[in-house]
Amino acid sequence: MDLNNEFRPEPAVITKVIIESPNTKTFSIQYKDKGLQKKFFFLPGKFVSVSVFGYGEMPVSISSSPYKTDSFNLTVMDVGKITHAMHQLKKGDLIGVRGPFGKGYPLNRFRKKNVVVIAGGCGFAPVGSGLRGLLQKREHFGDLYLLYGAGSAEEFLFKNDLKKWQESKNITVKLAADKKSKGWLCHDGFVTDLITKTKFPAKNTVAMICGPPVMIDTAIAKLNKKGIKDENIFISMERLMHCGVGKCGHCNIGKSYMCVQGPVLSAKELKELPREK
Numbered sequence: 130m131d132l133n134n135e136f137r138p139e140p141a142v143i144t145k146v147i148i149e150s151p152n153t154k155t156f157s158i159q160y161k162d163k164g165l166q167k168k169f170f171f172l173p174g175k176f177v178s179v180s181v182f183g184y185g186e187m188p189v190s191i192s193s194s195p196y197k198t199d200s201f202n203l204t205v206m207d208v209g210k211i212t213h214a215m216h217q218l219k220k221g222d223l224i225g226v227r228g229p230f231g232k233g234y235p236l237n238r239f240r241k242k243n244v245v246v247i248a249g250g251c252g253f254a255p256v257g258s259g260l261r262g263l264l265q266k267r268e269h270f271g272d273l274y275l276l277y278g279a280g281s282a283e284e285f286l287f288k289n290d291l292k293k294w295q296e297s298k299n300i301t302v303k304l305a306a307d308k309k310s311k312g313w314l315c316h317d318g319f320v321t322d323l324i325t326k327t328k329f330p331a332k333n334t335v336a337m338i339c340g341p342p343v344m345i346d347t348a349i350a351k352l353n354k355k356g357i358k359d360e361n362i363f364i365s366m367e368r369l370m371h372c373g374v375g376k377c378g379h380c381n382i383g384k385s386y387m388c389v390q391g392p393v394l395s396a397k398e399l400k401e402l403p404r405e406k
């Protein structure tokens with residue numbers, strides 16, 4: 130749950146801005162109150178509500194490792210009013226932060242298992258946090274796979290980390306881009322194609338997914354076909370959210386509030402929810 134009052138944004142400072150792609154930036158954030166920063170703990174997949182003063186508040190996943198405690202990162206794609214206003218902010222500017230909220234990926238249940246991380250576009254932010262956590266505690270997990278896709282290689286997030294992970298023996302990295310991409314060894318097509326093309330064991334394997342809704346059903350179906358059961362597949366359902374604490378009714382699917390019961394659900398839990406038209 131939150132660190133202080135779940136309805137009151139706490140002031141936090143932008144300490145660094147990294148340009149990830151033409152429309153996405155990563156902001157390193159530190160609470161002004163050092164005591165709050167010290168207590169900040171989250172599971173990957175959890176989100177914070179970010180106030181961009183004068184523009185509004187929006188939910189954003191935490192993209193840094195859960196083991197990084199001196200600051201945390203938010204990776205934001207410029208898609209509209211609030212995200213665009215956030216993109217104008219610089220090092221030293223203030224934002225408001227509530228949270229972290231929701232349920233994250235259950236990393237403790239992944240111990241001793243192989244983990245397949247599947248990310249599409251900006252969905253790399255929350256699963257990227259999970260992946261950083263897995264790599265930091267590498268000895269506790271089996272084989273690691275990252276399958277990541279975007280519209281073009283130019284849109285890839287965390288490019289420096291991607292290059293490093295591609296060269297590492299600790300993880301198998303497969304990339305996909307819808308458009309032909311120079312300088313990157315990429316599958317020309319969808320990230321979900323990589324599920325079929327990549328060899329990984331079904332036994333003792335879990336999957337961590339985040340991406341656009343259209344990717345999710347296909348990814349689950351392909352993982353099922355490979356023998357991975359619904360209870361071992363975890364997805365972040367990033368619905369429209371407002372309060373983040375189960376009060377406003379903006380985020381429900383049927384009777385479930387995604388800000389509280391989600392955003393991370395197993396495919397088994399997801400299939401039990403009423404389908405959206």
Ligand SMILES: Cc1cc2nc3c(=O)[nH]c(=O)nc-3n(C[C@H](O)[C@H](O)[C@H](O)COP(=O)(O)OP(=O)(O)OC[C@H]3O[C@@H](n4cnc5c(N)ncnc54)[C@H](O)[C@@H]3O)c2cc1C
Nearest residue numbers: 187188189190204205206209210211212254367368369370
């Ligand atoms: C749990 C969760 C985690 C998220 N994590 C990230 C993240 O790590 N990085 C990131 O860039 N974005 C993330 N988002 C999406 C982000 O909240 C929206 O892009 C943002 O609220 C858009 O606000 P805006 O005023 O800039 O755009 P608007 O002008 O309001 O809308 C622009 C577009 O964004 C969509 N949108 C608007 N509000 C939301 C919303 N609350 N959730 C989803 N889509 C929305 C609209 O349908 C529209 O297509 C997350 C959303 C949720 C629910």
Ligand code: FES
Nearest residue numbers: 371373377378388
């Ligand atoms: S965001 Fe308000 S109930 Fe979920």
